[in-house]
Amino acid sequence: MPRDPNIKRVMVIGSGPIIIGQAAEFDYAGAQACRALREEGVYVILINSNPATIMTDTEMADRVYIEPLNVEFAERVIAKERPDGLLATLGGQTGLNLATLLAEAGILEKYNVRLLGTPLASIRQAEDREEFRTLMRELGEPVPESWIVTDESDIQPAIDSNIWPLIVRPAYTLGGTGGGIALNEKQLREITKRGLALSMRHQVMIERYLMGWKEVEYEVMRDANDTAITVCNMENFDPMGVHTGDSIVVAPSxxxxxxxxxxxRTASLKIIRALGIEGGCNVQLALSPFSFDYYVIEVNPRVSRSSALASKATGYPIARVSAKIATGLHLDEIENAVTKKTLSCFEPALDYCVVKFPRWPFDKFRSADRTISTQMKATGEVMAIDRSFESAFMKAIRSCEIGIYGLSNKSTQQLSDIQLEEAIRVPNDERVWAITEAFRRGMMIEEVYALSYIDRWFLRKLQGLVGLETRLKLNGTAISRMIESGDQHIILEIPSNREDFEKTDNAEKSQNGLSQHHLAIRLIREAKRVGFADRTVAEFAGVPEMKFRTLRKSLGIVPTYKMVDTCAAEFEAATPYFYSCYDSENEF
Amino acid sequence: MKAILALEDGTYFEGESLGAPGRSYGEVVFNTGMTGYQEILTDPSYAGQMVALTYPLIGNYGINLDDFESRRVQVEGFIVREAADIPSNWRSKQSLDGFLKERGIVGIKGVDTRALTRSLRVRGVMMGAISTDESKEDILLRIKNSPKYGSVDLSKQVTTEATYCWPAGVESISDADIDNKPSEVEPKYRISLLDCGVKYNIIRSLSRLGCEVTVFPCDATPKEMLKENPDGIMLSPGPGDPASLTYVVDTVRELIGRKPIMGVCLGNQLLGCAFGSSTFKLKFGHRGSNHPVKDLRSGKVYITSQNHGYSLDPDTLKDGMEVAYTNLNDGTVEGLRHRELPIFSIQYHPEASPGPSDSAYFFKEFINTLPK
Structure with a gap:
């Protein structure tokens, strides 16, 4: 169906202030949506209480109202501007909550404003725990055992079930505020009390806590024609129990x-269809590490923090496409803005690995409790792309700007073995360095797994990095000697033709093993490929960073740049979106 | 151990040996699926080809006992950026490298697979070879002296040697042999399947719906296939150039009008050829799990699993056969439907494995065309 001609003026609700659990991702989504709507000739009216955003720039929307995001002010804007439609699924939970209130107060009806995109009933069905569980039962999709509690006295059945541990999730809150994991009755009472106080609807859900299960998310899209696609799936490095916002996340799984x-994927698409969502949606699932068993954990019937990540991770503009869908367009009528040759109706194919790393504010709040669980504590996140998990992971760490450039962190190095085990067992912001330190001290993958339930695949990668770190340290003198003996000398020793060089390499290897010199060069190449910083390698060699960098460059070990094109190079793309990697072909 | 991948146009990639040491040769193609390497390795439609995966981290979940699509590894060679040394998944029984070694498959890792893909996209798929013991020049010479893809009848190589029966309600053919077979059920339908390179999951999907499937070699005669009076005919996918399979097209032509027919992938092309069309080679084929296909009747769009290097000419179809599905990326034919007869076919894979199962409904649709 072509775009609905009756939609001429659209009001977009922004996300309000940047707070813990809701960062700038909704500004990104809102700005994308405003642009997408204006492309369709729509007159865009934006309301947002936060002027320090991109979306409130005067050229983003036709009219910008910087007003409090409440019913009173929203009604005044509606009365003045008389929009035909309201787009509320792009401003995070704030936008969604305000739209719900406006509808419930009869204001949308009074001014004849249509809620665009996902219908309100669907939003309610996805957000209300009981309605959602009923729908899941109808669909035959498994949900964990749970109890809805609106009063502290309601928790007896949960206690009687004797399922421990249990997880408490308050309804209608951002970033899981007020939730937590209860190991016993006393904790359950405490967390429930806190959660009830913080929930907008005075409602919490108590649920079986799936300890050690994998947490996987699917970002899905649907249009009014019932075409549904997956934009991206993501796997959490941390198993169930850590809020996604506090988890290290990789894409794809x-x-x-x-x-x-x-x-x-099939379960996620079944759910988005059953809910009747028009636009983007995020489905969180828990997958058993020992069987095909899974549970549906949660559905966000809107653009979320994860969709901002998925957009950047794949190049697929979820907010933009959601806004277009809201105007009545179908997925196969929307151009893929990256390739300009294909349509938005496809599933992105990644040919790289994406790592998201949370940024916690513990450097600012020194006395805060650094353990992490179901209540989000991160105030931001970074995303890195590379051809391997290791290098994306290392880039992400450096991008956090926390004064850590690799696998070591001073405070975890000072821990005793017992403290170290505790730092692996109880999730906290320094857990990854506790793990690398454990490998450094000789702990085995199985031991770390038993403490953390982090999948062995991730642990193996970290162990491999620590192994390379050890080899780099052992050969540090070889690297420093290369620098001391002068760059000129080095270059003379290496044949300019790389192939000949490799041949000499092999010949020597067969006779008396690799020379220290050549081994060092090979190590540097390997170190750069898996993401070690020049600074770190220089440290191991005891030389200044700049000197090492000059050496590396003189050895021809330099990054190449590859494009994020949504299609794994299957089609030609024209987009200025690149990432660096130590691979052979440069596309930049 | 070092390994080299060379292409017939003289480009070459250096990497490390993956799987067995030695030499391999085939048409180099790329697949953009991010999961499903075990299914790809054992899909008979990849016979004669060396598959490069665009996703860089392969082998993460190992090799398990259930995800085989045929008895043997069908690819000639395997090309990846990185292969996991220690896999992690509850079903994993073996590492990718160990599995390929055991099966004698010569592969290569450490290749800039994105550069390779870009080159195949621009220049089209071409013949190539992997070697752990030859010089670049020797490999190129070997490529020059070897037969081209399409000049060999690959279906004859991958088809079943003898006719066999897969009972209804059975997930794996070995299940049918063991004593306790509670899943086996009284067949509701009997299907004759012409095997040009069938994937197990096609048979499994039919078996699950209560069909007993008799699998015939690709050179079986129409008379043999109709002898037991089956309820319907299934035409399997398979490797190679459909234009060289005139004897199979003749068989298909004789089956038309006798029984309901469903064709998958190569089966779609064979049916098209039987109805007057011909095939042409696509520049770099469709291989992956994300291809959008439009159902021309309903206007609905499906994400499909694809693996084909040839496509049907839509303009020469005759005798009531029509294009029913097209690819949204390049507009090529993705399926046919007969105006009156219970005959239809699709170019993509309703059996998935790997890929999305959005199109599994086709098996039910086929069952619905069978006489009650």
Missing amino acids: QTLSDKEYQML
């Missing part, structure tokens, strides 16, 4: 076989 991937 790494440890799922095709059967598992498709099983969860």
Whole structure:
């Protein structure tokens, strides 16, 4: 269906202030949506209480109202501007909550404003725990055992079930505020009390806590024609129990076989169809590490923090496409803005690995509790792209700007073995360095797994990095000697033709093993390929960073740049979106 | 151990040996699926080809006992950026490298697979070879002296040697042999399947719906296939150039009008050829799990699993056969439907494995065309 001609003026609700649990991702989404709507000739009216955003720039919308995001002010803007439609699924939970209130107060009806995109009933069905569970039962999609509690006295059945541990999730809150994991009755009472106080609807859900299960998310899209696609799936490095916002996340999933991937994809699409969502939606699932069992955990019937990540991770503009869908367009009528040759109706194919790393504010709040669980504590996140998990992971760490450039962190190095085990067992902001330190001290993958339930695939990668770190340290003198003996000398020793060089390499290897010199060069190449910083390698060699960098460049070990094109190079793309990697072909 | 991948146009990539050491040769193609390497390795439609995966991290979940699409590894060679040394998944029994070694498959890792893909996209798929013991020049010479893809009848190589029966309600053919077979059920339908390179999941999908499937070699005669009076005919996918399979097209032509027919992938092309069309080679084929296909009747769009290097000419179809599905990326034919007869076919894979199962409904649709 072509775009609905009756939609001429659209009001977009922004996301309000940047707070913990809701960062700038909704500004990104809102700005994308405003642009997409204006492309369709729509007159855009934006309301947002936060002037420090991109979306409130005067050229983003036709009219910008910087007003409090409440019913009173929203009604005044509606009365003055008389929009035909309201787009509320792009401003995070704030936008969604305000739209719900406006509808409930009869204001949308009074001024004849249509809620665009996902219908309100669908939003309610996805957000209200009981309605959602009823729908899941109808669909035959498994949900964990749970109890809805609106009063502290309601928790007896949960206690009687004797399922421990249990997880408490308050309804209608941002970033899981007020939730937590209860190991016993006393904790359950405490967390429930806190959660009830913080929930807008005075409602919490108590649920079986799936300890050690994999947490996987699917970003899905649907249009009014019932075409539904997956934009991206993501796997959490941290198993269930850590809020997604506090988890290290990779895209696409790494440890799922095709059967598992498709099983969860099918479930996600079934859910978005049953809910009747028009636009983007995020489905969170828990997958058993020992069987095909899975549970549907949560659905966000809107553009979310994860969709901002998925957009950047794949190049697929979820907010833009959601806004277009809201105007009545179908997925196969919207151009893929990246390739300009194909349509938005496809599933992105990634040919790289994406790592998201949370940024916690513990450097600012020194006395805060650094353990992480179901209540989000991160105030931001970084995303890195590379051809391997290791290098994306290392880039992400450096991008956090926390004074850590690799696998070591001073405070975890000072821990005793017992403290170290505790730092691996109880999730906290320094857990990854506790793990690398454990490998450095000789702990085995199985031991770390038993403490953390982090998938062995991730642990193996970290162990491999620590192994390379050890080899780099052992050969540090070889590297420093190369620098001391002068760059000129080095270059003379290496044949300019790389192939000949490799041949000499092999010949020597067969006779008396690799020379220290050549081994060092090979190590540097390997170190750069898996993402070690020049600074770190220089440290191991005891030389200044700049000197090492000059040496590396003189050895011809330099990054190449590859494009994020949504299609794994299957089609030609024209987009200025690149990432660096130490691979052979440069596309920049 | 070092390994080299060379292409017939003289480009070459250096990497490390993956799987067995030695030499391999085939048409180099790329697949953009991010999961499903075990299914791809054992899909008979990849016979004669060396598959490069665009996703860089392969082998993460190992090799398991259930995800085989045929008895053997069908690819000639395997090309990846990185292969996991220690896999992690509850079903994993073996590492990718160990599995390929055991099966004698010569592969290569450490290749800039994105550069390779870009080159195949621009220049089209071409013949190539992997070697752990030859010089670049020797490999190129070997490519020059070897037969081209399409000049060999690959279906004859991958088809079943003898006719066999897969009972209804059975997930794996080995299940049917063991004593306790509670899943086996009284067949509701009997299907004759012409095997040009069938994937197990096509048979499994039919078996799950209560069909007993008799699998015939690709050179079976129409008389043999109709002898037991089956309820319907299934035409399997398969490797190679459909234009060289005139004997199979003749068989298909004789089956038309006798029984309901469903064709998958190569089966779609064979049916098209039987109805007057011909095929042409696509520049770099469709291989992956994300191809959008439009159902021309309903206007609905499906994400499909694809693996084909040839496509049907839509303009020469005759005798009531029509294009029913097209690819949204390049507009090529993705399926046919007969105006009156219960005959239809699709170019993509309703059996998935790997890929999305959005199109699994086709098997039910086929069952619905069978006489009650």
